[in-house]
Amino acid sequence: MFDGLRKLWRAKKSAPAEDDRVQGHSSPRRARNLFEAAAVYVAACAEDDRDEMDxxxxxxxxxxxxxxxSELACRAVIALARERDEPPRDVARSLLGLPAA
Structure with missing residues (x-):
């Protein structure tokens, strides 16, 4: 799941949309939203990429x-729980290496 987020981010990063550019310039100048920041931050954490995290x-x-x-974590746990056909609580504990409740 995180690989998909990472690939999506890299594709977006390498080819900014036309309306993301300042008129007459090639550098992007748009505000990032909190979900984009969270996705990039978490993917960078997973890859231990301190520069990208910063x-x-x-x-x-x-x-x-x-x-x-937090929102990304909730969505990831829900997606994994559906995939594994397990309760979200069990999936979250498993991801953290905690014993089953």
Whole structure:
């Protein structure tokens, strides 16, 4: 699942949309939203890429990043629980290496 997010981010990063560019310039100049920041931050954490983590953390406030990471975690646990046909609580505990409740 995170590989898909990572690939999507890299594809988007390498080819910014036309409306993301400043008129007459090639550099992107758009605000990142908290979910984009969270996706990049978490993927960078998984890859141990400190530079990318720092960049994503600078896109939004620390509070917004925290909310985005929490939302991403919830969605990831729900997706894995559906995939595994297990309760979200069991999946979350498993991901953290905790014994079954």
């Amino acid at each position: 960049e994503a953390a600078g896109w939004v406030s620390p509070e917004a990043l925290s909310f985005g990471v």
